Structures are given as C-alpha cells and as structure tokens.
Amino acid sequence: MIEFHNITAYQQETRVLDGFSLHIGAGEKVAILGPNGAGKSTLLKLITRELYPVERAGSHLKLFGSDTVNLWQLRSRLGFVSQDLQEDYTPYTQALDVVVSGFFGAIGAHGHLQPSDEQLEQARALLGVVEMAGHEQTMFQRLSTGQKRRLLLARALVHQPRALILDEPANGLDMGASLGMLKLLRSFCGDDHAMIITTHHIDEIIPEIDRVVLLNQGRIVADGPKADVLDSAALSDLYQTNLRISEQDGWYRCWHA
Template identity: 40%
Template sequence: MPSFLELTHVNVARGDNVVLHDVNLTVNTGEHIAILGPNGCGKSTLIKTITCECYPLVAIEGEPETKVSIFGRQRWDLTELKKRLGVVSTELPGRPTLTTTGRDAVLTGFFSSSTLWPNLTVTDAMRERADQVMQQIDAVPLAAKLVGEMSAGQQRRIMIGRALVASSQMLLLDEPSNALDLAAQVELRHLLRKLAQQGTGILLITHHIADILPEIDRILMMKDGRIIADGPKTELLTAARLSDLFRTNVEITERDGFYHAW
C-alpha cells in the first residue's frame, strides 16, 4: 500500500503568522506514531493540514517544492478523504442531535455528517458494518443509547467507531484523553491497544506522556512549529529530552510498557 502520509517542505500560516516551518514527514499505512509537544507547538495545525482544513504556503521561486500526499494522492474530494482518515477529536462533529443514538452516530461516519439527515441513504451493508464495528470497540450496549446521555468516555468510544466504520486503515487521535476521568482514560487506552494489535494504524497527537501506548514505537517531537526529533520511543522518552521539549524539569518512569512523567 502507498504511504499514508508524505509531507515535504510544508509551511503553514494561521492568519499572519507562520505556525508550521519546513515540516518533512513520512508515515506508513498501519504505523503507530505519537507526536509529542507542548501546547502551541503546532500539533493541532499539523492535524488540520493532514485533513486539508489548513493548506501549505505555496513555495516561491528558488525554494524547495512543497508536497502533501495522502494515501498516495495529492488531490482529494474532501468528503471522501474525511471518510478514510478516521479523525477522533474531543467532540463528535457538528454536535449530533439529541435523538442520535450510538449506532446512528457510528453510521454517520459513512457520510462524514453530524447526524443521519433524511436525504442520506443507509444500506443494509452499512448497518452490518456498523454492527461489526460496535462489537469491535465493545460498544454494543451503547447502540440504542442517546449520545447526549453518554459519559465522555462512552462518547469517545463511539467517536472511534465512527472513525473506523468507513475505513479502518488509520486513526488520527488529537488529545484523545482530554476531559476523561482516570477510569475512562484506562478504558480508552485498552481499546486503542486492542485496535493497534489488530492492525489499525494510529497517529496520536498528545502532550500527555501516559497516552503513548506500548504499541507505539516511533515518537515525533514538535517545538515552535518544527519537528525537532523523530526516532524510537526508547531513545526519545528520556528525562533530558522531555525536559528540553517542555522547558521544565521532567522525571520519567516506565511500567508495563507505559511511560509516566512528572
């Protein structure tokens, strides 16, 4: 399969400020990667560049050529791309209506919509696939429950199902443990480990060291809009590296494949 992502000499501006600087990155389909960095380092802008919500600056004459390739293609119909990317954020897109059930919310992944609007046609094959995904993510008891009545952890589980239903190649997770209590964080990490072991690719953006799963073996570090390090987890998750990245004294320990920092 083609690489999931290729970024070459990518610079991105938000307003008048350039927030990503000369980003070069290749991610293989099925790879497990964490992108680590402090708030404001450009992690979320990088995700928006991957999902084509932000576009790179055009290279002027004499500068290296800029390239953004996703699944081997540089041009996409954005609706189709959203189905294949599997983005998981802290809220379901568009804030689903109060009548949206867990199963319906998963089905919206086929259409990249906020709810199942009357003009959308759900086929039997889609329903069958949604039921398979609900079972895969251990969310069958949530199928008939209204999204608005779910806990934050349950909603995050449904969002993962929504991201998987149309394509299970890659999951893009942007700060997935935000707003979750300790029990919900543990459940989320167990689910993501299960998916990683089943072959689903994971691109995790976080500033929480504990979010980095044992199955993630490659770490990218970002600071001030640049990728400053790219390498094995064992080499980069050290007290010295993290202290430099977060500009504070950091201690780190490892237990059962998870790293913890304070």
C-alpha cells in the first residue's frame, strides 16, 4: 500500500528524513511511535501529498503501487485526521459542513461546492456513527476538542477509504474524550482496512494494532510485532528515561522504573 525507499524530505530548511525506507501493506494496522520531533508528522504529510520528497536516483515513494497518484483518487482511498487539519477550520463552520467538505477535499463550506442529496444523507449518517447526531448546525467553535476530532473522523470516512491515517488522534483530549475516540477507532478495524496511527503515548495504541515502528530523529530504530517492539529497554532508549512496560488485554502501559 505504501512504499518509501531511500527517501529524503525537508520541512522548510530542516532535513527530517534522509535515506528513509518503510513498507506498509494493504490491511496492516501500524502504530508509528516516537518522541516529539522524531519525524512522524513529516512521514504522514508525505503520504497525504502535503509534502514531497527530494527527487533523486534510487529513491521513490509509491502509494498503492504507483509513484504518480491522482490526488482525487488518493482522497478516496485514504482518510486522514490530524490536529493541524482541525485548526484549519473556521470557527463558524457548521458540523455537517465539516463532514460534507470531505467529499470535495475542501476545508469547510464553499458556495460553488454543492453536495448531492445522497452525500448529505451519507454525511448525516456518519454524524450518527461518530456519536454527533443532533449537532448538524452546531458551529465548530462551540464544540469540545473531542467532538471536533470525531467530526474529522466522520469527514475522513465519507469515501469509505481503504485506510485511515491518524496523526496523534487523542492529542489534547481529556480522558473521557480520548477513550471515546479510541473506542471509535477500534470499530473501524475490519480485516481489509488498514490503519496508521502516529503517537508518542503507548496507551493510544489500540489492541487491533499488530505492528509498531519506533521512530527517532528521522530513523527507524525498531519495527516489528507489537509484543516484540513495545519492550522496556527499547522504549527507555527511545525516550531517554528508565521505563517499565506492562500489557493487559492488548493494551500497553508504561511508568518510570
């Protein structure tokens, strides 16, 4: 589904990735874990084509087997949720318009973009799926952070994508909203659906995630089955502090040793 090979990428003047390679197959559920500044968000921006790698011989980025992906086709295959996207919406955008905007790859409502009755019906149904029914006309500014994040999840689902990509989906949420978001994510983990989550908290890695990639300073320092990678020694080294890891019912927790 996603193939990075020998990729170099910059954010402004900063080289974030250099000689970076990573393959993610169709249907895989992957968590990319690392401290702030590790390169997680840059990695996702390359996938969503918000950012492009340096062009050079022996380097390629392929999505769904092709290195030339039509953006409209990409939006129908990948659903994306991030805090940056959340901050792009104006305070006066109505909740239903947030969801509908996903059909057009837009931010908010625009007069020249007129949804069909079928699209409106689907958007209203998705509001119910993310437990936001009854909020169709509520302004974005009047919603809690957790409610805003659920709206973006509904927006990401309008095209019934083959993969969900979530950049720190529980970031900034209180405990109740965080648990609610993680519960929703678990419900979308069908066998044929891929999911990529970036985070710096292991308690956001839902049980359905079966592969974990540890990222630090733009380099992969570990990649493999969750039970093998979420190791006290590996995470202590990643975060430069002594940590202990425990697991219960597929959920992982950590604390200072």
